[in-house]
Amino acid sequence: MxxxxxxxxxxxxxxxxxxNCSLSREGMVVFFVAVTVLTLLVAVRFILLGAWLVLPFALLEILVLGVSLYLFERASRYSxxxxxxxxxxxxxxxxxxxxxxxxxxxxxxxxxxxxxxxxxxxxxxxxxxxxxxxxxxxxxxxxxxxxxxxxxxxxxxxxxxxxx
Structure with a gap:
């Protein structure tokens, strides 16, 4: 742009x-929070059903998404x-x-x-x-x-x- x-x-x-970055910093935070909440809700449901092994993988997924969004936002500040x-x-x-x-x-x-x-x-x-x-x-x-x-x-x- x-x-x-x-x-x-x-x-x-x-x-x-x-x-050309179509997602703002605030949009990334909203997206990250929404995905985190949904992932944790699914993980809690599986924990209640007895499948506790889902929680570490859900946390790993959240961590990878957070790091990826941070690196993407940092790269989009180039001018x-x-x-x-x-x-x-x-x-x-x-x-x-x-x-x-x-x-x-x-x-x-x-x-x-x-x-x-x-x-x-x-x-x-x-x-x-x-x-x-x-x-x-x-x-x-x-x-x-x-x-x-x-x-x-x-x-x-x-x-x-x-x-x-």
Whole structure:
């Protein structure tokens, strides 16, 4: 999912790239609580019937579901911020609140390349290239979104080159 904002005073454009996550954190908690309650109700019913061995497996199921949802939520906090200004191109990758890396390029020399997989087995790659360096962006996007982002970034870079 890509969101775009423009700052007309500074002449910059900001693109926020995030994975498309349809379930919010609150939704995950509600889902986890509902599944936990239902699983425990079934386990209690089996315990009352004398099948006590169901309880450890029910607790293991709840534990695996909780860990899986936690890891999924943590991975969905990933984002890339691409800021294109007349004098610089800044890419910031984050995982949650923590900034992982910052990359800075001169916008005049940046080339946007969309590399499709030759056999069409894997997703395409959107690369920003400058002075022998290459950086992949938008890895969490679909091929169509990646293609749209490539066109939009190319247009924004061309407008920066014309004004600079």
């Amino acid at each position: 890509v969101t775009t904002t423009s700052d007309t005073i500074a002449g910059s454009r900001i693109f926020e790239v995030r994975p 890339e911020t691409i800021q294109i200004a007349p004098d610089s191109l800044l890419i910031i990758t984050r995982s949650g609140v923590k900034t992982l890396r910052e990359y800075r390029f001169q916008p005049y020399w940046v080339h946007v390349a969309l590399q499709p997989d030759p056999r069409d087995w894997y997703p395409s790659k959107l690369l920003l290239r400058s002075h022998g360096e290459s950086l992949e962006i938008g890895a969490c996007l679909t091929n169509a979104d990646r293609k749209t982002l490539a066109k939009t970034i190319t247009t924004a870079l061309e407008s920066c080159r014309r004004t600079h």
